[in-house]
Amino acid sequence: MTTNNFLTRHVKQVAELVRHLTPEEMRELLRLVPKLQIEAFAVSPPDDDDVLWAREQLAQYNAEARPMAADDLFLDDRTVAEYFALPEAEREQIWTDLYVTA
Helix, strand or coil, rough: HHHHHHHHHHHHHHHHHHHCHHHHHHHHHHHHHHHHHHHHHCCCCCCHHHHHHHHHHHHHHCCCCCCCCCCCCCCCCCCCCHHHHHHHHHHHHHHHHHHHCC
């Protein structure tokens, strides 16, 4: 295994862990590793006008918004639960197919 593959695999593992953090855990992670917050906006932080516009756009969906349920239809005619039960390679292939056909 090359060093790059080794690092990529570990980065993917960390990303998977981060995806499952609660908001409290995420705040604690950012407190412990402030560089994460700085690096996230290293390209160009959003200006106030962009933030205001995004909030206005999202506000119209607020009344209808709810977290997805396991039995909600998600991708490739599968429910959320069915999709996440697939092996990682199959999930990646679904996304690849979507990008190629889009």
